[in-house]
Amino acid sequence: xxxxxxxxxxxxxxxxxxxxxxxxxxxxxxxxxxxxxxxxxxxxxxxxxxxxxxxxxxxxxxxxxxxxxxxxxxxxxxxxxxxxxxxxxxxxxxxxxxxxxxxxxxxxxxxxxxxxxxxxxxxxxxxxxxxxxxxxxxxxxxxxxxxxxxxxxxxxxxxxxxxxxxxxxxxxxxxxxxxxxxxxxxxxxxxxxxxxxxxxxxxxxxxxxxxxxxxxxxxxxxxxxxxxxxxxxxxxxxxxxxxxxxxxxxxxxxxxxxxxxxxxx
Amino acid sequence: xxxxxxxxxxxxxxxxxxxxxxxxxxxxxxxxxxxxxxxxxxxxxxxxxxxxxxxxxxxxxxxxxxxxxxxxxxxxxxxxxxxxxxxxxxxxxxxxxxxxxxxxxxxxxxxxxxxxxxxxxxxxxxxxxxxxxxxxxxxxxxxxxxxxxxxxxxxxxxxxxxxxxxxxxxxxxxxxxxxxxxxxxxxxxxxxxxxxxxxxxxxxxxxxxxxxxxxxxxxxxxxxxxxxxxxxxxxxxxxxxxxxxxxxxxxxxxxxxxxxxxxx
Numbered sequence: 001x002x003x004x005x006x007x008x009x010x011x012x013x014x015x016x017x018x019x020x021x022x023x024x025x026x027x028x029x030x031x032x033x034x035x036x037x038x039x040x041x042x043x044x045x046x047x048x049x050x051x052x053x054x055x056x057x058x059x060x061x062x063x064x065x066x067x068x069x070x071x072x073x074x075x076x077x078x079x080x081x082x083x084x085x086x087x088x089x090x091x092x093x094x095x096x097x098x099x100x101x102x103x104x105x106x107x108x109x110x111x112x113x114x115x116x117x118x119x120x121x122x123x124x125x126x127x128x129x130x131x132x133x134x135x136x137x138x139x140x141x142x143x144x145x146x147x148x149x150x151x152x153x154x155x156x157x158x159x160x161x162x163x164x165x166x167x168x169x170x171x172x173x174x175x176x177x178x179x180x181x182x183x184x185x186x187x188x189x190x191x192x193x194x195x196x197x198x199x200x201x202x203x204x205x206x207x208x209x210x211x212x213x214x215x216x217x218x219x220x221x222x223x224x225x226x227x228x229x230x231x232x233x234x235x236x237x238x239x240x241x242x243x244x245x246x247x248x249x250x251x252x253x254x255x256x257x258x259x260x261x262x263x264x265x
Numbered sequence: 266x267x268x269x270x271x272x273x274x275x276x277x278x279x280x281x282x283x284x285x286x287x288x289x290x291x292x293x294x295x296x297x298x299x300x301x302x303x304x305x306x307x308x309x310x311x312x313x314x315x316x317x318x319x320x321x322x323x324x325x326x327x328x329x330x331x332x333x334x335x336x337x338x339x340x341x342x343x344x345x346x347x348x349x350x351x352x353x354x355x356x357x358x359x360x361x362x363x364x365x366x367x368x369x370x371x372x373x374x375x376x377x378x379x380x381x382x383x384x385x386x387x388x389x390x391x392x393x394x395x396x397x398x399x400x401x402x403x404x405x406x407x408x409x410x411x412x413x414x415x416x417x418x419x420x421x422x423x424x425x426x427x428x429x430x431x432x433x434x435x436x437x438x439x440x441x442x443x444x445x446x447x448x449x450x451x452x453x454x455x456x457x458x459x460x461x462x463x464x465x466x467x468x469x470x471x472x473x474x475x476x477x478x479x480x481x482x483x484x485x486x487x488x489x490x491x492x493x494x495x496x497x498x499x500x501x502x503x504x505x506x507x508x509x510x511x512x513x514x515x516x517x518x519x520x521x522x523x524x525x526x527x528x529x
Contacts, residue, residue, distance in 0.1 A: 262349040
């Protein structure tokens with residue numbers, strides 16, 4: 001069984017240039033966004049930082065909150081949400097943007113999605129390490145529960161990947177999804193405990209965290225990295241299940257309808 | 266010449282088209298009121314039959330010409346062979362080898378430099394970075410773009426772009442070239458010489474080429490077989506000297522019709 005998996009993996013990734021290709025596409029994708037700007041790659045940090053400052057002031061001085069170390073709390077939630085929002089948003093238009101490749105060369109187009117997620121991960125990793133450094137400066141110890149991080153982050157990646165495939169497929173037939181998704185992202189931002197306390201989604205309106213899987217991911221990220229608690233198991237399991245289902249639907253829909261992309265877009 | 270056509274028959278089939286038809290369904294632009302209304306009733310749609318029952322087998326190393334008037338389905342045929350668009354139900358396309366489609370203004374991200382575009386395209390064609398590093402200088406030499414390696418492709422002229430595309434396709438050793446009116450008057454004499462060389466060696470190197478063009482002299486000179494399309498249907502398929510007169514007849518007929526229409 002294990003041998004078969006290993007062989008499969010080799011055929012898929014090692015015995016060809018697929019890994020190289022994905023990393024190249026990701027690199028190009030990542031750097032292109034900041035190419036023409038004078039500040040270049042700094043924007044990857046400046047954009048969330050600026051949002052952070054705005055929300056921080058608004059929710060410290062205009063609306064008060066009683067969340068301890070609010071800055072870290074906010075930043076962790078914000079960058080995680082932005083990774084999901086931007087990743088899924090980019091997924092919608094990816095086939096159109098890469099039409100020039102799809103139209104002219106035969107290749108496995110899933111690579112485009114993997115590369116886009118990878119490019120988003122570069123920025124997220126950048127921000128996440130900033131969060132980590134600052135949290136250490138604040139005096140947060142290095143908890144053993146950090147070992148949960150890969151499990152939670154992978155959950156986020158699977159969810160974002162599945163979502164972008166699903167949205168890309170929908171966009172082939174329903175161009176309105178672009179605008180619709182903007183609204184979903186806006187609503188999702190406020191339905192995720194980013195700027196308010198997690199008790200609101202966990203106790204006051206618990207259904208929120210089941211509608212929106214990112215809520216649970218954000219909560220568990222904070223529990224493990226900021227407070228040293230084990231993740232909430234029911235959220236972890238629910239969010240994984242949610243992510244896997246979205247991924248399954250997304251990749252199935254994509255496989256079935258992606259061949260219409262060039263004709264329709 | 267006879268040898269060549271006999272040898273072709275012994276080679277493997279690399280492109281097989283079975284019962285290929287293509288119908289495009291186009292929804293018409295409509296007002297907001299109609300759009301909201303159509304949510305419930307469905308769009309107003311128009312059908313266009315771009316291809317009808319095309320059957321063809323192409324063997325390794327063949328140089329196939331495709332001619333026909335505008336809108337006869339030539340480009341659609343190439344896109345279907347590419348796999349970029351699917352044929353109607355019942356049709357089947359089988360291909361062997363790496364395919365690249367070359368058309369004017371194609372295949373590049375305008376915001377990336379020539380270097381980056383070479384890497385992206387070649388990598389997608391299946392080359393490793395090591396291979397690309399080795400071939401990079403040859404590609405630049407062939408495309409004659411020494412001074413523009415780091416220039417963004419959006420500043421390139423049509424000629425420069427097509428030179429770059431052709432250079433990549435040749436050096437990345439794509440097995441099947443689909444050329445969509447690719448040399449529509451671009452390229453100076455020097456570059457033309459190089460591309461002619463590629464065409465002449467194609468057979469020896471087992472490179473299959475489908476060339477859509479309006480330039481009958483190129484078609485006549487290099488093609489082993491020529492496909493004539495008219496309104497999506499295959500009118501003729503055969504040796505250039507046999508088929509080109511048929512094409513000219515088709516061309517003449519439609520032009521005569523047009524003339525009659527304008528006179529009446």
